Amino acid sequence: MTGELVSTTSGGLTVAGGAPGLPSLIARAGAGAERRFLEFFAAQIRNRNTREAYLRAVRDFLDWTEAGIEDLLDIEPLHVAAWVEIKKQTYEAQSVKQQLAALRHLFDWLVTGHVLHTNPASFVRGPKFSYTKGRPLVAYPGNPSETGLPARCTNLPTAADLGREVALLFEGGDPHRPLLIGLVQHPERRTEAAPAQSAQLDEERIVLRAEREIVLTCGKASITLTRAGKVLIRCAYLLSRSSGVNRIKGGSVQIN
Secondary structure: OOOOEEEOOOOOOEEEOOOOOOOHHHHHOOHHHHHHHHHHHHHHOOOHHHHHHHHHHHHHHHHHHOOOOOOHHHOOHHHHHHHHHHHHOOOOHHHHHHHHHHHHHHHHHHHHOOOOOOOOOOOOOOOOOOOOOOOOEEOOOOOOOOOOEEOEEOOOOOHHHOOOOEEEEEHHHOOOOEEEEEEOOOOOOOOOOOOOEEEEEOOOOEEEEEOOEEEEEEOOEEEEEEOOOOEEEEOOOOOOOOOOOOOOOOOOOOOO
């Protein structure tokens, strides 16, 4: 290798004019595998945090398999599945799924580069997971997930805090394990007063009040009440049925 440079602060990979930082299985697979491996992290993953997280997962797997495998081509789905089971003992399901995704993407890249014949991780299923009730979802730059991740927190935020900017730390430096430590305050920003809203419930009726409009929505159907006195009904199909008189009355009645 000549002139290639890949550097990550936490992954421990620094290669320039050679391959001292490459996993042994990649180095033994030849120059084509080395180049393809470096291209994956240098060209395919633009986000630094994602690159570092993927590199940690790939290094861990390749170091683990090296104990019983000498050739990159000998890696099988069984090896990937066994490694996933080991990861499940230490990491949460979402984190394990992200680490498995790192292997899938790398092996796909090696297959398209004709380094591997098949992707040994493509048919390995990750662990099932569900977001823990009471744990807020957070999104942040460098989030390795396509969606928000559940975060542990020092104080549980409320529904009114949805969309607020928050301060995060990461347990063990792992971007898959965010820790929400508080809400970011901006004293210089003025918050406009929310429009007046109220709801009243008694045994006979429910009264909803809003300053500008009330919207009831279900699928493709909606009813909107505006401050100007308009009632807007939007739907795909409208049926008006009455057991008594069905009257339509107004200053004028327009049909189409």
